[in-house]
Amino acid sequence: xxxxxxxxxxxxxxxxxxxxxxxxxxxxxxxxxxxxxxxxxxxxxxxxxxxxxxxxxxxxxxxxxxxxxxxxxxxxxxxxxxxxxxxxxxxxxxxxxxxxxxxxxxxxxxxxxxxxxxxxxxxxxxxxxxxxxxxxxxxxxxxxxxxxxxxxxxxxxxxxxxxxxxxxxxxxxxxxxxxxxxxxxxxxxxxxxxxxxxxxxxxxxxxxxxxxxxxxxxxxxxxxxxxxxxxxxxxxxxxxxxxxxxxxxxxxxxxxxxxxxxxxxxxxxxxxxxxxxxxxxxxxxxxxxxxxxxxxxxxxxxxxxxxxxxxx
Numbered sequence: 631x632x633x634x635x636x637x638x639x640x641x642x643x644x645x646x647x648x649x650x651x652x653x654x655x656x657x658x659x660x661x662x663x664x665x666x667x668x669x670x671x672x673x674x675x676x677x678x679x680x681x682x683x684x685x686x687x688x689x690x691x692x693x694x695x696x697x698x699x700x701x702x703x704x705x706x707x708x709x710x711x712x713x714x715x716x717x718x719x720x721x722x723x724x725x726x727x728x729x730x731x732x733x734x735x736x737x738x739x740x741x742x743x744x745x746x747x748x749x750x751x752x753x754x755x756x757x758x759x760x761x762x763x764x765x766x767x768x769x770x771x772x773x774x775x776x777x778x779x780x781x782x783x784x785x786x787x788x789x790x791x792x793x794x795x796x797x798x799x800x801x802x803x804x805x806x807x808x809x810x811x812x813x814x815x816x817x818x819x820x821x822x823x824x825x826x827x828x829x830x831x832x833x834x835x836x837x838x839x840x841x842x843x844x845x846x847x848x849x850x851x852x853x854x855x856x857x858x859x860x861x862x863x864x865x866x867x868x869x870x871x872x873x874x875x876x877x878x879x880x881x882x883x884x885x886x887x888x889x890x891x892x893x894x895x896x897x898x899x900x901x902x903x904x905x906x907x908x909x910x911x912x913x914x915x916x917x918x919x920x921x922x923x924x925x926x927x928x929x930x931x932x933x934x935x936x937x938x939x940x941x942x
Contacts (some may be wrong), residue, residue, distance in 0.1 A: 634887050642779060646676065653675075653677075654674065654675040655673070656671065656672070656674065660749060661675070662684060667797070668793070675776055675794075676775050677774045678768060678773045679745065679772015680771075680772060681745055681771045683798065688711075688721075688722060688799040689860070690722040690795050690798065690802040690820065691721055691803045691869060692730065692792075692805070692812070692817070693728060693729025693733075693804055693807055693813045694806045694807050694808055696808075696838060697728040697729045698804070698836075699931070701729055701903055703931070704717060706732075706941060707738060707857075708830070708854070712741070712742060712795065713741050717757045720745060720798075721737035721742055721772075722744070722745070724747055724788075725746035725748060725756075726757075728786065728806075729805045730746075734746060734763055738770060738771070743870050745798070746773050747774050747791050748773055749777070749788040749790070749791045750781050751779035759939035775791070787869055792815055793878075795816055797823065797826060798820075800825060801820070801825055801826035801885040802827050804827070804841070804842055805847075806832065806838045806839060808840055809840040809844065810841070811841060814832065817845060822859075828852045828859075828860060829841075829850075829854070844882060877917045884924075887912070887916075888924060891924065891930075892924070892940060899939060900933050901937060901939075903918060903937070906921075906938070919922075928941055
């Protein structure tokens with residue numbers, strides 16, 4: 631009855647005060663202004679973190695829980711340059727396995743604020759494996775939920791929270807998605823909220839690009855492969871000439887030999903070490919040593935079968 635509800639509310643307020651949780655009430659200045667545009671916005675939100683939720687630019691990044699190396703690479707490739715051109719961009723996702731967690735980590739690595747919308751109370755982290763990332767997000771970002779403590783991460787809650795992921799941002803970027811899944815639901819909600827929707831294309835037949843390719847084919851999403859295309863789709867102005875000038879300085883610390891290898895790997899899905907040795911006219915053992923150093927500095931990634939691909 632009313633007494634039980636009142637006791638629960640008082641206990642929730644006490645827990646929030648003890649754990650430095652902000653209770654954001656609908657219509658107050660600290661409540662996310664973008665959510666006010668949505669009919670199904672929650673009356674209250676629980677927020678733990680330091681990033682303002684009403685930043686000038688906000689981008690939701692979603693995708694499959696079973697992402698591929700391609701999806702991980704595209705998260706980094708699209709999010710990292712935003713720190714240069716739009717450092718006030720808030721990256722929003724759901725802390726789930728796959729694209730979600732890689733979007734959060736790419737944002738943290740780039741120094742961009744990132745917020746996770748949870749499908750349970752703030753008294754737990756789900757999945758537990760992402761606890762360290764969640765802690766790091768409290769330093770530059772935060773954790774947000776509409777659910778009170780002791781709420782378990784039930785399946786329906788994840789579907790329900792997707793509307794907040796979509797509503798918190800100006801646009802929704804789908805990096806990888808199978809033919810069905812939560813990312814496509816979020817994209818549909820974003821469309822319903824009149825947000826811009828973008829998708830990263832994949833190869834024909836790739837299971838976890840089927841959803842993205844179908845979105846693009848049906849004009850449900852703009853095709854994006856670079857940060858510049860994201861900025862252009864969102865209408866966030868950026869000096870394209872300045873971007874081109876900066877490109878050669880992506881790896882200013884590289885030696886001439888390393889620059890040669892990076893140049894050979896650009897605009898490819900990867901190359902075999904023997905092919906690289908032939909193209910740069912160096913012994914295989916020398917190329918191997920250079921690639922090892924580049925891998926340690928997160929410039930290239932070793933693939934199966936002696937192949938390598940560029941990470942940025």
